[in-house]
Amino acid sequence: MRFGLTSEAGLNDALAFPFVHLAILAAAGGLASGAGLADWFTIKVGWKLLAGAGMGLLCGRAIGFVLFHGARGGLSRMGDGLVALAATLITYAATELVNGYGFLAVFVCALTIRSRERDHDFHQEMHDFSDQIERLLIMLLLVLFGGALANGLLVSLTWTDFAVALIVVLVVRPVAGLIAMAGSRQPMREQLLLAFLGIRGVGSVYYVAYGLNHGDFGDSERLWSVVGCIILLSILIHGVTATPLLSRLARRREAETG
Structure with a gap:
């Protein structure tokens, strides 16, 4: 998983x-x-x-x-x-x-x-080092993200935008994930977890910045607010649920194989 x-x-x-x-x-x-x-x-x-x-x-x-x-x-x-x-x-x-x-x-x-x-x-050595670097970078990005929130990242967010962010995290992502895994041999509970978890969206910051620097998308502040809201929702929802859900899956696997 x-x-x-x-x-x-x-x-x-x-x-x-x-x-x-x-x-x-x-x-x-x-x-x-x-x-x-x-x-x-x-x-x-x-x-x-x-x-x-x-x-x-x-x-x-x-x-x-x-x-x-x-x-x-x-x-x-x-x-x-x-x-x-x-x-x-x-x-x-x-x-x-x-x-x-x-x-x-x-x-x-x-x-x-x-x-x-x-x-x-040596594969384990590279994995461990990469994992440490990833954790450090994510920590830095989250600190910067928190600073952006404190400085009004979500000021331009409307209730419609918030609803869109919720739909992206709770509907679009899971449905798209399940469609992508159509025909997979994995058990349905694992497919559901893969489809639900993992959005975070930190990479979206790069793509939004790239898009805004190469095209005219109107109210960029509102766009940043929507992306920031999606990332925040993902951090809260997936950050809280990921570990217990994966631990529960591991326990069920052990029970079935044992």
Whole structure:
């Protein structure tokens, strides 16, 4: 379950960019233009996704070789999880140079590295280091988010916006998740948990900022308020329920197998 949530979060962030570009195109009135749609489909969807996946695979294989089969046994002999951060930055930068989606490349790179020497202890070293870095960054982001709330992030929020935020967290996300897992062999209770948990939406801050810097979306303050409300609701709802729900699932699994 935890791996599923982490994977979904990484892939979800990676695949959001084409829709951000589509929104920018719509804001500019380009949906009525065949040339605009053709550019979006061929470049923003086709090339950038292909380049992101291809560079992720290429970098993953190259870094995996250096880690496990390089000179004198590879960099894995150092036992330094900092390599995970280096792999992230190298892959992202290389992909951006070829005009691909860096988020997607990093996700594919991580899976590719993991597929090499699956039983090697160094994978745990990189995981532990990455987990610590993630916790530190999330803590920093939450502090900044709290400061934004205190400085009026939600001032422009209307009751209609609040209702929309609730619907996104409690209806749109779960329904979309269940549709995405149609035909999955996982038990329904696990599908329900995967569909319900994991929204947070911190990545949305990046995409909203990118969209506002590349298109005209009207009242940006109201848009920021809606996004901030969704993140706040997710932190409260999912933050409170995630641990007990996953613990309950673990207990039920133990009872069924024991």
